[in-house]
Amino acid sequence: MRKPVVAGAFYAGTESSLRRQIEDCFRHALGPGALPGPAGRAEQRILGLVSPHAGYMYSGPVAAHGFFGLASQGKPGTVVVLGLNHSGLGADVALSRQDSWQTPLGEVELDKELGQSIIAASKVAQWDDLAHSAEHSIEVQVPFLQYLYGSTVRLVAISMLRQDLGTSRELGQALAAALKGKDALIIASSDFSHYEPQSSASRKDHLALEAILEQSPERLEKTVRSQAISMCGPGPVMAMLTACKGLGVEQARLLCYATSGDITGDYSRVVGYASVAVTARRP
Numbered sequence: 001m002r003k004p005v006v007a008g009a010f011y012a013g014t015e016s017s018l019r020r021q022i023e024d025c026f027r028h029a030l031g032p033g034a035l036p037g038p039a040g041r042a043e044q045r046i047l048g049l050v051s052p053h054a055g056y057m058y059s060g061p062v063a064a065h066g067f068f069g070l071a072s073q074g075k076p077g078t079v080v081v082l083g084l085n086h087s088g089l090g091a092d093v094a095l096s097r098q099d100s101w102q103t104p105l106g107e108v109e110l111d112k113e114l115g116q117s118i119i120a121a122s123k124v125a126q127w128d129d130l131a132h133s134a135e136h137s138i139e140v141q142v143p144f145l146q147y148l149y150g151s152t153v154r155l156v157a158i159s160m161l162r163q164d165l166g167t168s169r170e171l172g173q174a175l176a177a178a179l180k181g182k183d184a185l186i187i188a189s190s191d192f193s194h195y196e197p198q199s200s201a202s203r204k205d206h207l208a209l210e211a212i213l214e215q216s217p218e219r220l221e222k223t224v225r226s227q228a229i230s231m232c233g234p235g236p237v238m239a240m241l242t243a244c245k246g247l248g249v250e251q252a253r254l255l256c257y258a259t260s261g262d263i264t265g266d267y268s269r270v271v272g273y274a275s276v277a278v279t280a281r282r283p
Contacts, residue, residue, distance in 0.1 A: 001107065002098040002101045002129070004101075011056045014104055025056060025061045030256070030262060031064040036068045039073060045073055047279060048243070049187045050212065051188070052191050052273035053233075058263050058264075061263075062257070062275050066255060067144045075149045078111045078153075078155070080114075080118075080175065080184060080186045080187070081157055082160060082171075082233075082235075083157070083233065083236060084160050084161075084233040085159045085160060086136070086232075087131075087133075087135060090129075090161070091130075091131055092124060093125040093158065094131035094160075095119060097110075097129055098129060099112075101155060105146040108153060108155045109151075111155065111156050114182070115127075118158075118178045121173075121175075121177040121178050122170065124170050137189040137232075138157045141187055160233075162235065163236075163238075168234075169217060172243040173243070175239065175240075176246025188240035190231060191271055192205040192271070193229055193230050193272040197267065201259060201270050202257075202259070204227050204228075205231075209254060210223075213276070215241050215252050216241070217238035220234060220238055240278070250279060250281055252276055252279070254274065256274065
């Protein structure tokens, strides 16, 4: 079992306090403004999300928009979470092979059968838990999933050290092949600009968001490079967009954009956060 590494830091460290913190994110002025309701028959099915991974006190309300949308469509069979590798440890594209991941809300089982299917379809992915040992970008998504679905949801955790377009596209194609016909969701964990003035961060981030809303990994890679955008997870986003395109995506919608300055009031050096839903029409 993988123990949490940022509980008590990026998010609250006890079950009761974490539930309250997540509910505060949903109710926050920058969040959806209400707790998620019961599942219904949504016309559009969310195939992919872009979700931030800073501490909940900074990015939680923005992240809550994506999970609020998920609540309306019922529990997916498996959630694939793509995160970047901040530590530099482990393999270039690494799937966790633990039996489960733990947070203060309980344990989530890993779908190792689906993980093996992804590895079999990919030239770059492999089992490696070292890459996950000190990483938070995937972990911070898990309590939100547990809040919505309990501990019955299953997880595939993929950490990306290499984030070039070729690696991201190859992984995305493997995901599309492995997930075809399955009830799965792909979350790409990424923050946007880091430690820039609000005006500069917002301008650059919306250029990146335009590429994401066009569902163009190629344009996103070019924009991030040419504009020197300090987005920390372009690889997960490009892989998610590639996979969703192979699974029949119809549109991408920006649910929320904000910065750390909108929380702290300090707009001199902000970090940008966005929640984006990639959807397809239900059959």
